[in-house]
Amino acid sequence: MKRLILPFLFLLLCGPGFAQVRHDVPEGTFVPDPDRTLCYAQRDTCDLLLDFFAAAPDCGPCADSPRKPLIIHVFGGGFLMGKRNYPDDRIWYRQLADAGYNVAAIDYRLALKGKTIKNKLSLPPMLEEALQVAVEDLFSATNYLIDNAEALGIDPGRIIVSGSSAGAMTALQAEWEICNGKAPAKVLPGWFNYAGIMAFAGAVFSSDGPINFSQKPCPILLCYGTEDHLVPFGSINLLGNHFAGSAALAKKLKAVGANFQIYRYTGSGHEISVSMHRNVPEELRFLEENVIKGVYRPLDATLTDAGMEDPGWGKASTQDLYAN
Numbered sequence: 310m311k312r313l314i315l316p317f318l319f320l321l322l323c324g325p326g327f328a329q330v331r332h333d334v335p336e337g338t339f340v341p342d343p344d345r346t347l348c349y350a351q352r353d354t355c356d357l358l359l360d361f362f363a364a365a366p367d368c369g370p371c372a373d374s375p376r377k378p379l380i381i382h383v384f385g386g387g388f389l390m391g392k393r394n395y396p397d398d399r400i401w402y403r404q405l406a407d408a409g410y411n412v413a414a415i416d417y418r419l420a421l422k423g424k425t426i427k428n429k430l431s432l433p434p435m436l437e438e439a440l441q442v443a444v445e446d447l448f449s450a451t452n453y454l455i456d457n458a459e460a461l462g463i464d465p466g467r468i469i470v471s472g473s474s475a476g477a478m479t480a481l482q483a484e485w486e487i488c489n490g491k492a493p494a495k496v497l498p499g500w501f502n503y504a505g506i507m508a509f510a511g512a513v514f515s516s517d518g519p520i521n522f523s524q525k526p527c528p529i530l531l532c533y534g535t536e537d538h539l540v541p542f543g544s545i546n547l548l549g550n551h552f553a554g555s556a557a558l559a560k561k562l563k564a565v566g567a568n569f570q571i572y573r574y575t576g577s578g579h580e581i582s583v584s585m586h587r588n589v590p591e592e593l594r595f596l597e598e599n600v601i602k603g604v605y606r607p608l609d610a611t612l613t614d615a616g617m618e619d620p621g622w623g624k625a626s627t628q629d630l631y632a633n
Contacts, residue, residue: 334396334397334400338400339400341400341402341403342399343361343362343394343399343414344363346358347359349415350450350453352418355416355418357415357416357446357450358393358415360393360394360399361461362403362411362413362414363406363411364377364378364406364409364462365406365409368407368409369409369410370409370601371409374464376458376459376464376465377409377463377467378410378411378600379468379469380405380410380413380469380507380596381412381468382414382415382470382472383415383470383473384414384473384475384476385472385474385477385509386419386474386475387474388421388436388443389421389424390422391419393415397583399414400586401585401589404589405589405592408589408593411462413450413454415447415450417443417446417447418442418443420439420442420443421435421439433514433547434516436514440479443476443478443479447470447479448493448494448496449496451468451503455498467504467601468504469504470484470506472507472508472509473509473585474539474582477509477512477540478508478511478540480506480507481506481511482513482514483503484526484529485520485526487502487526488522488523488525488526489524490523504600505528505596505599505600506526506527506529508555509532509533509581509582509585510533510579510582511555512540512541512542512553512555513553513558514551515550516549516550516551518551519546520552522561524565525565525567528568528570528600530572530591531555532555532574532581533571533581534578534579534580534581535573535574535576536578537578537579537581538579541554542557544557555573556571559571567607568603568605568606568607570595570607572591572608573611574612574617575611576613577613580618580620584614584617
Protein backbone atom coordinates (compact mmCIF):
# COMPACT_ATOMS: atom_id res chain seq x y z
CA MET A 310 0.00 0.00 0.00
CA LYS A 311 2.70 2.49 0.94
CA ARG A 312 4.56 1.84 -2.31
CA LEU A 313 1.52 3.00 -4.23
CA ILE A 314 0.14 5.76 -2.08
CA LEU A 315 3.24 7.71 -1.08
CA PRO A 316 4.24 8.74 -4.59
CA PHE A 317 0.70 9.87 -5.29
CA LEU A 318 0.54 11.84 -2.09
CA PHE A 319 3.81 13.54 -2.80
CA LEU A 320 2.78 14.44 -6.33
CA LEU A 321 0.64 16.99 -4.58
CA LEU A 322 3.04 17.76 -1.78
CA CYS A 323 6.05 18.44 -3.96
CA GLY A 324 4.73 21.45 -5.85
CA PRO A 325 5.32 22.30 -9.50
CA GLY A 326 8.72 20.62 -9.73
CA PHE A 327 7.21 17.29 -10.75
CA ALA A 328 3.63 18.21 -11.54
CA GLN A 329 3.63 18.13 -15.33
CA VAL A 330 6.29 20.67 -16.26
CA ARG A 331 5.62 21.29 -19.93
CA HIS A 332 7.95 22.40 -22.68
CA ASP A 333 7.32 24.75 -25.57
CA VAL A 334 7.10 23.25 -29.03
CA PRO A 335 10.16 23.56 -31.31
CA GLU A 336 10.91 27.04 -32.61
CA GLY A 337 9.07 27.79 -35.81
CA THR A 338 6.20 25.39 -35.08
CA PHE A 339 2.82 26.84 -35.95
CA VAL A 340 0.59 27.02 -32.85
CA PRO A 341 -3.06 27.61 -33.76
CA ASP A 342 -5.25 30.12 -31.98
CA PRO A 343 -8.75 29.15 -30.84
CA ASP A 344 -11.69 30.28 -32.93
CA ARG A 345 -13.06 32.06 -29.89
CA THR A 346 -12.52 32.38 -26.14
CA LEU A 347 -15.63 32.41 -23.97
CA CYS A 348 -16.40 32.92 -20.28
CA TYR A 349 -18.43 29.94 -19.13
CA ALA A 350 -18.71 30.77 -15.41
CA GLN A 351 -17.94 33.53 -12.92
CA ARG A 352 -16.66 32.56 -9.49
CA ASP A 353 -15.85 34.76 -6.51
CA THR A 354 -12.14 34.38 -7.19
CA CYS A 355 -12.00 34.39 -10.99
CA ASP A 356 -13.73 34.11 -14.33
CA LEU A 357 -13.49 30.67 -15.91
CA LEU A 358 -12.73 30.70 -19.63
CA LEU A 359 -12.75 28.16 -22.40
CA ASP A 360 -10.98 28.15 -25.74
CA PHE A 361 -13.22 26.87 -28.52
CA PHE A 362 -11.86 25.21 -31.63
CA ALA A 363 -14.61 24.72 -34.20
CA ALA A 364 -14.87 21.45 -36.09
CA ALA A 365 -13.85 21.61 -39.71
CA PRO A 366 -16.89 21.43 -42.00
CA ASP A 367 -17.60 18.28 -44.00
CA CYS A 368 -15.09 16.24 -41.96
CA GLY A 369 -15.29 13.29 -39.61
CA PRO A 370 -17.99 10.75 -38.80
CA CYS A 371 -20.66 13.48 -38.48
CA ALA A 372 -19.65 15.39 -41.63
CA ASP A 373 -23.23 15.74 -42.87
CA SER A 374 -24.57 17.04 -39.57
CA PRO A 375 -24.75 20.78 -38.78
CA ARG A 376 -24.00 19.91 -35.14
CA LYS A 377 -20.72 18.16 -34.43
CA PRO A 378 -19.47 16.17 -31.44
CA LEU A 379 -17.63 18.14 -28.77
CA ILE A 380 -14.52 17.21 -26.79
CA ILE A 381 -14.01 19.06 -23.51
CA HIS A 382 -10.38 18.88 -22.42
CA VAL A 383 -9.28 19.25 -18.79
CA PHE A 384 -5.57 19.97 -18.31
CA GLY A 385 -3.32 18.42 -15.63
CA GLY A 386 -1.01 19.76 -12.95
CA GLY A 387 -1.79 18.18 -9.58
CA PHE A 388 -4.68 20.61 -8.88
CA LEU A 389 -2.07 23.27 -8.11
CA MET A 390 -0.80 24.38 -11.53
CA GLY A 391 -1.45 24.11 -15.26
CA LYS A 392 -3.34 25.99 -17.95
CA ARG A 393 -5.78 25.33 -20.76
CA ASN A 394 -3.59 26.67 -23.57
CA TYR A 395 -0.28 24.82 -23.61
CA PRO A 396 1.14 25.21 -27.15
CA ASP A 397 1.43 21.46 -27.76
CA ASP A 398 -2.12 20.94 -26.54
CA ARG A 399 -3.40 23.64 -28.89
CA ILE A 400 -1.82 21.79 -31.81
CA TRP A 401 -3.64 18.66 -30.67
CA TYR A 402 -6.93 20.54 -30.31
CA ARG A 403 -6.69 21.68 -33.91
CA GLN A 404 -5.91 18.13 -35.03
CA LEU A 405 -9.14 16.99 -33.41
CA ALA A 406 -11.05 19.92 -34.88
CA ASP A 407 -9.70 19.14 -38.36
CA ALA A 408 -10.98 15.59 -37.86
CA GLY A 409 -14.52 16.87 -37.33
CA TYR A 410 -14.76 17.43 -33.57
CA ASN A 411 -15.45 20.68 -31.76
CA VAL A 412 -13.01 21.17 -28.89
CA ALA A 413 -13.40 23.22 -25.70
CA ALA A 414 -10.27 23.56 -23.54
CA ILE A 415 -11.45 24.76 -20.14
CA ASP A 416 -10.12 26.55 -17.08
CA TYR A 417 -10.95 25.18 -13.67
CA ARG A 418 -10.11 26.34 -10.16
CA LEU A 419 -6.88 24.93 -8.74
CA ALA A 420 -7.97 24.28 -5.18
CA LEU A 421 -4.55 23.07 -3.97
CA LYS A 422 -2.64 26.05 -5.33
CA GLY A 423 -0.82 27.73 -2.46
CA LYS A 424 -2.09 25.20 0.08
CA THR A 425 0.16 23.61 2.70
CA ILE A 426 -0.38 19.94 3.35
CA LYS A 427 0.82 19.27 6.88
CA ASN A 428 0.93 15.47 6.74
CA LYS A 429 -0.24 12.58 4.60
CA LEU A 430 -3.38 12.05 6.68
CA SER A 431 -4.57 15.56 5.89
CA LEU A 432 -4.25 14.99 2.15
CA PRO A 433 -7.31 12.82 1.37
CA PRO A 434 -9.90 15.44 2.42
CA MET A 435 -7.91 18.17 0.68
CA LEU A 436 -7.63 16.05 -2.46
CA GLU A 437 -11.34 15.27 -2.34
CA GLU A 438 -12.16 18.98 -2.10
CA ALA A 439 -9.81 19.89 -4.95
CA LEU A 440 -11.18 17.13 -7.14
CA GLN A 441 -14.77 18.10 -6.40
CA VAL A 442 -14.07 21.75 -7.21
CA ALA A 443 -12.65 20.67 -10.57
CA VAL A 444 -15.66 18.42 -11.24
CA GLU A 445 -18.00 21.26 -10.31
CA ASP A 446 -16.30 23.49 -12.87
CA LEU A 447 -16.41 20.75 -15.50
CA PHE A 448 -20.15 20.36 -14.92
CA SER A 449 -20.58 24.14 -15.21
CA ALA A 450 -18.70 24.14 -18.51
CA THR A 451 -20.83 21.22 -19.70
CA ASN A 452 -24.07 23.05 -18.89
CA TYR A 453 -22.81 26.21 -20.59
CA LEU A 454 -21.94 24.29 -23.75
CA ILE A 455 -25.30 22.47 -23.74
CA ASP A 456 -27.11 25.80 -23.35
CA ASN A 457 -25.13 27.29 -26.24
CA ALA A 458 -25.08 24.17 -28.40
CA GLU A 459 -27.03 25.67 -31.29
CA ALA A 460 -24.88 28.79 -31.57
CA LEU A 461 -21.66 26.77 -31.36
CA GLY A 462 -22.73 23.92 -33.63
CA ILE A 463 -22.51 21.30 -30.87
CA ASP A 464 -24.42 18.04 -30.69
CA PRO A 465 -25.33 18.00 -26.96
CA GLY A 466 -25.84 14.25 -27.07
CA ARG A 467 -22.24 13.71 -28.12
CA ILE A 468 -20.10 15.51 -25.55
CA ILE A 469 -16.86 13.73 -24.70
CA VAL A 470 -14.43 14.64 -21.91
CA SER A 471 -10.67 14.25 -22.23
CA GLY A 472 -8.26 14.77 -19.36
CA SER A 473 -4.57 14.70 -18.53
CA SER A 474 -3.37 13.60 -15.06
CA ALA A 475 -5.42 15.70 -12.60
CA GLY A 476 -7.68 16.46 -15.57
CA ALA A 477 -8.02 12.73 -16.25
CA MET A 478 -9.01 12.24 -12.61
CA THR A 479 -11.60 14.99 -13.06
CA ALA A 480 -13.02 13.39 -16.21
CA LEU A 481 -13.26 9.91 -14.68
CA GLN A 482 -14.62 11.26 -11.39
CA ALA A 483 -17.35 13.16 -13.23
CA GLU A 484 -18.51 10.04 -15.08
CA TRP A 485 -18.36 7.96 -11.90
CA GLU A 486 -20.52 10.51 -10.08
CA ILE A 487 -23.07 10.54 -12.92
CA CYS A 488 -23.26 6.74 -13.00
CA ASN A 489 -23.73 6.55 -9.23
CA GLY A 490 -26.26 9.37 -8.95
CA LYS A 491 -24.02 11.51 -6.75
CA ALA A 492 -25.41 14.88 -5.66
CA PRO A 493 -22.91 17.06 -7.61
CA ALA A 494 -24.06 15.47 -10.88
CA LYS A 495 -27.64 16.59 -10.26
CA VAL A 496 -26.80 19.99 -11.78
CA LEU A 497 -26.73 18.34 -15.21
CA PRO A 498 -29.89 17.77 -17.25
CA GLY A 499 -31.67 14.58 -16.24
CA TRP A 500 -31.26 13.07 -19.72
CA PHE A 501 -27.54 13.79 -19.95
CA ASN A 502 -24.50 11.62 -19.78
CA TYR A 503 -21.17 12.10 -21.47
CA ALA A 504 -20.80 10.23 -24.74
CA GLY A 505 -17.24 9.18 -23.96
CA ILE A 506 -14.21 9.72 -21.72
CA MET A 507 -10.53 9.77 -22.71
CA ALA A 508 -8.30 9.61 -19.64
CA PHE A 509 -4.52 9.92 -19.80
CA ALA A 510 -3.09 8.77 -16.43
CA GLY A 511 -6.21 9.20 -14.32
CA ALA A 512 -7.91 7.70 -11.26
CA VAL A 513 -11.14 7.86 -9.26
CA PHE A 514 -11.35 8.81 -5.57
CA SER A 515 -14.04 7.92 -3.04
CA SER A 516 -14.43 8.58 0.67
CA ASP A 517 -17.91 7.04 0.55
CA GLY A 518 -17.23 3.35 0.18
CA PRO A 519 -15.52 1.26 -2.51
CA ILE A 520 -15.43 2.47 -6.10
CA ASN A 521 -18.06 0.70 -8.19
CA PHE A 522 -20.43 1.66 -11.01
CA SER A 523 -24.16 1.44 -10.28
CA GLN A 524 -24.89 1.73 -13.98
CA LYS A 525 -22.84 1.07 -17.07
CA PRO A 526 -20.72 4.11 -17.93
CA CYS A 527 -20.21 5.66 -21.33
CA PRO A 528 -17.33 4.36 -23.52
CA ILE A 529 -13.99 5.03 -21.81
CA LEU A 530 -10.43 5.14 -23.16
CA LEU A 531 -7.69 4.67 -20.53
CA CYS A 532 -3.99 5.29 -21.19
CA TYR A 533 -1.31 4.88 -18.55
CA GLY A 534 2.34 4.00 -18.07
CA THR A 535 3.16 0.89 -16.07
CA GLU A 536 6.06 2.76 -14.42
CA ASP A 537 3.90 5.70 -13.34
CA HIS A 538 4.71 6.39 -9.68
CA LEU A 539 2.84 9.69 -9.44
CA VAL A 540 -0.77 8.69 -10.12
CA PRO A 541 -1.54 5.17 -8.92
CA PHE A 542 -2.68 2.60 -11.46
CA GLY A 543 -3.87 0.00 -8.93
CA SER A 544 -6.28 0.10 -6.00
CA ILE A 545 -5.50 1.89 -2.75
CA ASN A 546 -7.57 1.78 0.43
CA LEU A 547 -6.45 4.00 3.29
CA LEU A 548 -8.52 4.97 6.33
CA GLY A 549 -11.80 4.68 4.45
CA ASN A 550 -10.49 6.46 1.36
CA HIS A 551 -10.40 4.55 -1.91
CA PHE A 552 -8.38 5.19 -5.05
CA ALA A 553 -8.77 3.29 -8.30
CA GLY A 554 -6.25 3.97 -11.05
CA SER A 555 -6.44 2.84 -14.66
CA ALA A 556 -5.61 -0.84 -14.09
CA ALA A 557 -8.07 -1.12 -11.20
CA LEU A 558 -10.76 0.73 -13.14
CA ALA A 559 -10.30 -1.62 -16.09
CA LYS A 560 -11.31 -4.55 -13.85
CA LYS A 561 -14.39 -2.70 -12.62
CA LEU A 562 -15.38 -1.62 -16.12
CA LYS A 563 -15.01 -5.16 -17.42
CA ALA A 564 -17.19 -6.44 -14.59
CA VAL A 565 -20.11 -4.22 -15.66
CA GLY A 566 -19.66 -4.92 -19.38
CA ALA A 567 -18.54 -1.39 -20.21
CA ASN A 568 -17.39 -0.45 -23.70
CA PHE A 569 -13.85 0.52 -22.75
CA GLN A 570 -10.30 0.39 -24.04
CA ILE A 571 -7.06 0.45 -22.10
CA TYR A 572 -3.53 1.02 -23.38
CA ARG A 573 -0.82 -0.09 -20.93
CA TYR A 574 2.53 1.41 -21.92
CA THR A 575 5.25 -0.80 -20.49
CA GLY A 576 8.35 1.05 -19.35
CA SER A 577 6.64 4.44 -19.56
CA GLY A 578 5.83 6.64 -16.60
CA HIS A 579 3.70 9.70 -16.03
CA GLU A 580 4.70 11.12 -19.42
CA ILE A 581 1.70 9.21 -20.78
CA SER A 582 -0.39 11.98 -19.21
CA VAL A 583 0.79 14.35 -21.96
CA SER A 584 1.00 11.86 -24.82
CA MET A 585 -2.27 12.82 -26.50
CA HIS A 586 -0.58 14.04 -29.67
CA ARG A 587 1.13 10.64 -30.11
CA ASN A 588 -2.13 8.71 -29.85
CA VAL A 589 -4.30 10.57 -32.35
CA PRO A 590 -5.02 7.57 -34.65
CA GLU A 591 -6.09 5.43 -31.68
CA GLU A 592 -8.12 8.30 -30.22
CA LEU A 593 -9.96 8.96 -33.48
CA ARG A 594 -10.71 5.26 -33.94
CA PHE A 595 -12.10 5.07 -30.40
CA LEU A 596 -14.15 8.23 -30.92
CA GLU A 597 -15.59 7.18 -34.27
CA GLU A 598 -16.31 3.53 -33.51
CA ASN A 599 -16.90 3.20 -29.76
CA VAL A 600 -18.44 6.63 -29.18
CA ILE A 601 -20.10 7.87 -32.37
CA LYS A 602 -21.13 4.56 -33.94
CA GLY A 603 -21.68 2.83 -30.61
CA VAL A 604 -19.71 -0.26 -31.60
CA TYR A 605 -18.92 -2.52 -28.65
CA ARG A 606 -15.18 -2.66 -29.19
CA PRO A 607 -13.33 -3.50 -25.96
CA LEU A 608 -9.56 -3.53 -26.09
CA ASP A 609 -6.82 -4.30 -23.59
CA ALA A 610 -3.45 -3.60 -25.20
CA THR A 611 0.03 -3.75 -23.73
CA LEU A 612 2.65 -1.98 -25.80
CA THR A 613 6.00 -0.27 -25.69
CA ASP A 614 6.59 3.11 -27.33
CA ALA A 615 10.33 3.52 -27.70
CA GLY A 616 9.82 6.93 -29.28
CA MET A 617 7.98 8.41 -26.28
CA GLU A 618 9.78 11.57 -25.22
CA ASP A 619 11.20 11.52 -21.70
CA PRO A 620 10.22 14.86 -20.14
CA GLY A 621 12.50 14.35 -17.15
CA TRP A 622 9.70 13.90 -14.62
CA GLY A 623 7.87 10.87 -16.00
CA LYS A 624 9.54 8.38 -13.66
CA ALA A 625 9.91 10.64 -10.62
CA SER A 626 10.15 8.53 -7.49
CA THR A 627 9.27 9.10 -3.86
CA GLN A 628 12.97 9.71 -3.14
CA ASP A 629 13.12 12.32 -5.89
CA LEU A 630 10.11 14.05 -4.46
CA TYR A 631 11.51 14.08 -0.96
CA ALA A 632 14.71 15.60 -2.32
CA ASN A 633 12.74 18.33 -4.00
